[in-house]
Amino acid sequence: MSQISIVGYESDCNCEHCGRALKHGVRLSDGRLVGATCLDKKLTKPRQYKGKSFRFGAEHIIKIAKVVQFYSPSNWARFGVSASSTTFEGIA
Template sequence: MLIAAMRRKLDAHTDDDRPALQSVAGNWPAPLTQQAATDASSGPRRFHLMPFSRGVSGKSTVLEGKTMGQIQIVGYESDCNCEHCGRALRHGVRLSDGRTVGATCLDKKLTQPRVYQGKQYRFGAEFIVKVAKVVEFYSPSNWARFGVSASSTTFEASA
């Protein structure tokens, strides 16, 4: 009954009832992703692929010309020295750049905190040691058994 009422209502309206939505040529307006925009530097018109080039805060959401250094955990080493602070370590974390550092130095000094829904957090030294051991002793197909993924082995380096 409700569907029949909606059909009658839709059938009652024709395209002539809605002239404001149609352009002069009789076509429907293009969606936001296909509207042409002029750019003074490029000259001719070009199409925007993304309707929103700025985030909610008004800042650009794209990193323009900035590349952050990536640090990746590639292994584990026991009974070594930290190449960052010089401490004797029981658990050492091998990095992609060849250094062996402690989990605390990696977590607090060498990397940026991660961001989730606007809140910053860090993994913690205990989890970093666990990640290093899993990367060292298991194949990547078995990492999920321990709660480790490829993204949890990669960090943004501090400036």
């Protein structure tokens, strides 16, 4: 499977997945700009924790994108963001 990483944040843009106008856009490692809902529900698989699947949710993905955009990786831990939380497994 392909790995998708969050590399930045943009405001007031359009989703390249569904075409919606967005207040919060998430920049991906492959260059696409998508909405947090599309990334969470359509483009990635759920994560596994102790045998149960879960998803971060759009609000948490927006927070991760803002932290990645505006802070250096050494400061991400202050906001509860790690390098593993910025990487997702894409749907084939």
